[in-house]
Amino acid sequence: DAMVIQNPRYQVTQFGKPVTLSCSQTLNHNVMYWYQQKSSQAPKLLFHYYDKDFNNEADTPDNFQSRRPNTSFCFLDIRSPGLGDAAMYLCATSRETGDTQYFGPGTRLTVL
């Protein structure tokens, strides 16, 4: 019954070592989002895809990239993680932009 799946749930990487987080959905939604959430803060939108169209937030660092090879999957690539990138990363989907977003369980990233 899981609708938005994120793998892994916990990821540990080393400073500067590239890491990829995965998100998949069974809802067939058009839009997929990636958020970064630091402790006791609201989720911060990094970027979203509307189908294959990529929309980057103006303040998202270049260190963060994303790929959406098909409707179901979306990946978050962090090219050179810094200590400040340690956070919970949340994937969400919606049928259309502005509609209800459905969130995955998140991946907690630790940077050593």
Place this chain on the structure above:
Amino acid sequence: AQSVTQLGSHVSVSEGALVLLRCNYSSSVPPYLFWYVQYPNQGLQLLLKYTTGATLVKGINGFEAEFKKSETSFHLTKPSAHMSDAAEYFCAVSDRRGFGNEKLTFGTGTRLTIIP
């Protein structure tokens, strides 16, 4: 531009007491409004939403919220708190206009603690 203000970053209530979490919004168009709940180390779960129609919206786990346009508010209530309600609650607004680039704007969250 749209924005959300959640009054009170921490709220504590006794088990069985009324829960009231406050949310005020600003939007240049009729908004869509949402309440999400987040348990530790989990994603966000939709509690309820307002789009159009009836202004009193009922959600899961006994929560409800009322959209008051004149007060630009969307406060979340539950008549009787349960220990399992302890979590972080986020109010969010969307200004859906059909342009294809609308986003959710989240409030800063309210941590709800239930006192046994």
